[in-house]
Amino acid sequence: MRKILILAAAVLVGGVATATAVGGQSTQTKPAEGTKVFTIKVSGMTCSGCEAALKIAAKQIDGVEDAKASYAKGTAEITYDSAKTSPEAIAKAIAQKTGYKTEVAK
Numbered sequence: 001m002r003k004i005l006i007l008a009a010a011v012l013v014g015g016v017a018t019a020t021a022v023g024g025q026s027t028q029t030k031p032a033e034g035t036k037v038f039t040i041k042v043s044g045m046t047c048s049g050c051e052a053a054l055k056i057a058a059k060q061i062d063g064v065e066d067a068k069a070s071y072a073k074g075t076a077e078i079t080y081d082s083a084k085t086s087p088e089a090i091a092k093a094i095a096q097k098t099g100y101k102t103e104v105a106k
Ligand SMILES: [Cu+2]
Pocket: 045, 046, 047, 048, 049, 050, 051
């Protein structure tokens, strides 16, 4: 019996990997080396318009590659480049941009 690897989620954004042209270094074979996904809890979203606003705000943050939000769940799923930023920094930036209370889900 084989277990399904949840790692597949990290592969979703494979095409987004920005060309970080570091001269002379060995070539990485993984296209999405620094791409990771995390979930934040978001308080204050009440409709799909809030979801859209949060997604737009999140994608403006440097290092954020994709964002999904659910006002029903009160969460957002953020895809980001771990070489550029951190979940804590993104959650804080989203809170500042949107006014929603955010917290990185552990
Ligand atoms: Cu709303």
